[in-house]
Amino acid sequence: MALQLAVSSVILALRPAPDDGPLTLWLPLVRRIREPYEGSWALPGGPLGEACGLEQAARDALSSTTGLDPAYLEQLYAFGGLDRSLAGGAGGAGGDDGADQADRVVSIVYWALVQAEEDQAAVRAHNVEWFPASALPDLAFDHTQVIDYALARLRAKIGYSPIAHAFLPAEFTLAELRAVHEAVLGRELDPANFRRQALATGAVEPTGHRLQGTRHRPPSLYRYRAESVATSPTPPPRSAS
Amino acid sequence: MALQLAVSSVILALRPAPDDGPLTLWLPLVRRIREPYEGSWALPGGPLGEACGLEQAARDALSSTTGLDPAYLEQLYAFGGLDRSLAGGAGGAGGDDGADQADRVVSIVYWALVQAEEDQAAVRAHNVEWFPASALPDLAFDHTQVIDYALARLRAKIGYSPIAHAFLPAEFTLAELRAVHEAVLGRELDPANFRRQALATGAVEPTGHRLQGTRHRPPSLYRYRAESVATSPTPPPRSAS
Structure with missing residues (x-):
């Protein structure tokens, strides 16, 4: 053959x-x-x-x-x-x-x-x-x-799934999340629009923590909700992969 | 082998x-x-x-x-x-x-x-x-x-792409579009919510026509925008498919 x-x-x-x-x-x-x-x-x-x-x-x-x-x-x-x-x-x-x-x-x-x-x-x-x-x-x-x-x-x-998760630490700022999207898409994204859209999906949630550092107003940290990450990708049948 | x-x-x-x-x-x-x-x-x-x-x-x-x-x-x-x-x-x-x-x-x-x-x-x-x-x-x-x-x-x-297009005629009512989604998902969908979400995606647009028939208020007809259908699925490289 x-x-x-x-x-x-x-x-x-x-x-x-x-x-x-x-x-x-x-x-x-x-x-x-x-x-x-x-x-x-x-x-x-x-x-x-x-x-x-x-x-x-x-x-x-x-x-x-x-x-x-x-x-x-x-x-x-x-x-x-x-x-x-x-x-x-x-x-x-x-x-x-x-x-x-x-x-x-x-x-x-x-x-x-x-x-x-x-x-x-x-x-x-x-x-x-x-x-x-x-x-x-x-x-x-x-x-x-x-x-x-x-x-x-x-x-x-990256437009319809939480795949950016794979490139991020467990906790991240919205600026870091946006940087991942910008790097993947190859273009800059408007920070305010991105923030609104990212939060509207419900895939990420605030951790209640802020970024450690010396800044006057350190940005909030976010994480992916476990259920949003667990469902991507759709798993193929276990016996057949 | x-x-x-x-x-x-x-x-x-x-x-x-x-x-x-x-x-x-x-x-x-x-x-x-x-x-x-x-x-x-x-x-x-x-x-x-x-x-x-x-x-x-x-x-x-x-x-x-x-x-x-x-x-x-x-x-x-x-x-x-x-x-x-x-x-x-x-x-x-x-x-x-x-x-x-x-x-x-x-x-x-x-x-x-x-x-x-x-x-x-x-x-x-x-x-x-x-x-x-x-x-x-x-x-x-x-x-x-x-x-x-x-x-x-x-x-x-069907949740993130215009794939329902494949099951519909060129012009269709929102009730017909919803029936396709319901059949695929295997559950009923709220008509008002479905209408709002379907129009929010921007994938469908009114044709300006109404369904022909004997009803007092015939429902409006819609179609998929050409650009929304043309981009699904992402085509693989032509030479390699």
């Missing part, structure tokens, strides 16, 4: 842009060590092992690439167009494939959000490097399109 | 419940003609052909099962747990599989919404029958869980 099945992961973290810029999205890529696209960057992943579940394969790639556990992990999409082959201009998995070059590749892609400090995001594994999502190198296969789709999903989802 | 790849589809239509009951969700199932689960009902689908794209495979199953084009078609999920095999109690595709019974099966499942009149929904193909989603027979493999997940996705999505 000439169909190969691979699992790849788009792993996203929020960190300051280079030169202490504003918060922005970063993701780790793996440099390919064999043809095709030898020397190019690609998403972490590889062929699905017979004894490995889909989500476990994504977790394994995340762990070996970053040493991190995901704050959020969800299946993104199964890409399986007829033009996806390891030999052609599309398809395939990142670091290590091992499939015949003429095979058509169906890739099941996960996306993960992680909380990565700058030092944690340093090179954890050989051939791994983090890039700002807005300044990616040329990528192998169709991985640029796959990343664009993951970013579109994140930008859509 | 002991991994088999299949594509299955959960196809949903809205029609009156049996005995002229309220609108409810129906879906077509295929009676299996071979072991395992010979004689049981299963989702339409089968093994992915080497020359067939994923979405095309879903469209082919939809067409051969119902003779209909989908008003909405989206990838639901790739199910690939280790316990999914054609021999075991889970996994696999519906009508015709053709895989060795010891193989592990990864199923990429699509969900489709169709507008099926009662006569169109009559048996279109041999071994196909429509069932109310609330009164399904025992299903082969893990297909009951797969259907539950599709229903959960639809119920979540």
Whole structure:
């Protein structure tokens, strides 16, 4: 059978842009060590092992690439167009494939959000490097399109779900929450409008505490209500994931 | 390679419940003609052909099962747990599989919404029958869980997207829109609250027409704004679907 099945992961973290810029999205890529696209960057992943579940394969790639556990992990999409082959201009998995070059590749892609400090995001594994999502190198296969789709999903989802939770500490100010939304959306948001809309959803609630510090009027701290976070994402059937 | 790849589809239509009951969700199932689960009902689908794209495979199953084009078609999920095999109690595709019974099966499942009149929904193909989603027979493999997940996705999505559009004519009354939401959610909604919320989203707008009929005060007709429908679902990359 000439169909190969691979699992790849788009792993996203929020960190300051280079030169202490504003918060922005970063993701780790793996440099390919064999043809095709030898020397190019690609998403972490590889062929699905017979004894490995889909989500476990994504977790394994995340762990070996970053040493991190995901704050959020969800299946993104199964890409399986007829033009996806390891030999052609599309398809395939990142670091290590091992499939015949003429095979058509169906890739099941996960996306993960992680909380990565700058030092944690340093090179954890050989051939791994983090890039700002807005300044990616040329990528192998169709991985640029796959990343664009993951970013579109994140930008859509932050509008109707409490997914920003994955990027925040347990308690946060509304300014910090807004900074996460601005970094994901790539544009500034009006503070007063954002505050009103964020509180209207009912997803966050004041903790009763204020930010510790030296300011005259320290801002209030908020947290996500447990029930709003627990219901996202809709879990797939346990036995079938 | 002991991994088999299949594509299955959960196809949903809205029609009156049996005995002229309220609108409810129906879906077509295929009676299996071979072991395992010979004689049981299963989702339409089968093994992915080497020359067939994923979405095309879903469209082919939809067409051969119902003779209909989908008003909405989206990838639901790739199910690939280790316990999914054609021999075991889970996994696999519906009508015709053709895989060795010891193989592990990864199923990429699509969900489709169709507008099926009662006569169109009559048996279109041999071994196909429509069932109310609330009164399904025992299903082969893990297909009951797969259907539950599709229903959960639809119920979540109708809360934040214009997906009800797929079940409605071009112009509709707010009572018809509410009936779609009630049928999907499986519960009655307060008419005044529903009207206020539906108009607040900005997804629908009055057409300026009223329902033709003999009533003293015929209700106003609405339509979805083109831009609200055009953006759902988020399209995957064209070359990779």
